[in-house]
Amino acid sequence: MELAEFRAGLDGWLDAHGAELAPAEGDTTLADDMTHLATVKRLTYDAGWMRYGWPERVEGLGGSPLLRAYLGEALTLRGFVEPGIYSMAEVLVPTMLDFAPPELAAEMVPRLLRGDETWCQGFSEPGTGSNLGSLACRAVRDGDGWRVTGQKVWTSLAQFAQRCVLLTRTGTVESTHRGITALFVDMDSPGITVRPIRAMHGADEFCETFFDDVFVPVDRTLGAEGQGWAVAMDLLPYERSTALWHRAAFLQRRLGDLVATAAADSLDPDDVGAAVELLYAFRARSRATQYRLDGGDKLGPETSVDKVLVATADQTIFDLALDGVAAGITTGDDTVSAEWRRDFLYSRAATIYGGTAEIQRNILARRVLDLGAEA
Ligand SMILES: Cc1cc2nc3c(=O)[nH]c(=O)nc-3n(C[C@H](O)[C@H](O)[C@H](O)COP(=O)(O)OP(=O)(O)OC[C@H]3O[C@@H](n4cnc5c(N)ncnc54)[C@H](O)[C@@H]3O)c2cc1C
Incomplete structure (x- = not known):
């Protein structure tokens, strides 16, 4: 579908469905906003709009990324979604398409787009923000998986998330960016503890996230072992x-x-x-x-x-x-x-x-x- 046709069709649909898409009046909590976002995603996914701009191999309807940019713009301008929580798909999905095993992307991406799931991004650590190459959260091979131990911080929406794109250290600390591996982790895995942090604007937007000997199957590796820096360099430009x-x-x-x-x-x-x-x-x-x-x-x-x-x-x-x-x-x-x-x-x-x-x-x-x- 071309952009002009998409815009006209979407605008008409948004006009017709405004009552279902509008958030509740008055003050809401972040949890309320997350629930509402899931509703908006489900409605726009079922009507097809949310699927445009994503490839067919993840149940998208194809077309230019300009289509999904316009969808987010139109939903935000009308006040139907809050951009920070809405944009997580734009941050994480392109990298899933580039680095996840194809069957994993095909299974997981539709869940995020449809609003069935929330995902988070586990990059920053207490001693590692700007200098990401020095991250310390460790993953060690164990049979057909990894064992992850360490801490992340400022993990946005981790308390709501079913999955996490996690950067781990699999090489020596001295190997800096060459010793990093990216994993796609189920947040209900035993050993994960999430503690929300209250930010100064009043919402618990981000969290401390602890990993204590968490098992992650090897087929949840994004890219190859040691390719985590390339995953991060792919993701950050979208963010x-x-x-x-x-x-x-x-x-x-x-x-x-x-x-x-x-x-x-x-x-x-x-x-x-x-x-x-x-x-x-x-x-x-x-x-x-x-x-x-x-x-x-x-x-x-x-x-x-x-x-x-x-x-x-x-x-x-x-x-x-x-x-x-x-x-x-x-x-x-x-x-x-x-x-x-x-x-x-x-x-x-x-x-x-x-x-x-x-x-x-x-x-x-x-x-x-x-x-x-x-x-
Ligand atoms: C609202 C919010 C949401 C976030 N969500 C996530 C998330 O979902 N997942 C995640 O992994 N992280 C998240 N972050 C963390 C964010 O990526 C880091 O805060 C950021 O990268 C900075 O790292 P830091 O906090 O460790 O600060 P530091 O790296 O310690 O920096 C402290 C100060 O020193 C400066 N500085 C550091 N190094 C240099 C240098 N070489 N040259 C010049 N100045 C320098 C910095 O600019 C900064 O002013 C979030 C942060 C915020 C505020």
């Missing part, structure tokens, strides 16, 4: 670019809300203009990235440009909110709406998740501009 297209749709909606409020009179028009410019700089860049993907290009370190742009737009827009509707956010003023407070505080994470702003700039300096190694 830093296409997965954030939906975040920009959310930012567009919230900027519109801000300008529509009575307090908007207090906003400096130049500041509003600057925020719009930054948002559209990201959209232009991200659109080009989506079209490159559509054309068959492989995404790589250049996607750090996308991440820098969207994080900058994100924080600029909510800084503007701080000047306008929500001046009391940081002083705990309880006249500030919970929604603005939550969104402002969450925007602070934009320069951390998916790799910090400094790390994106390091990648651009070293791997894109070839300005030399870090001193």
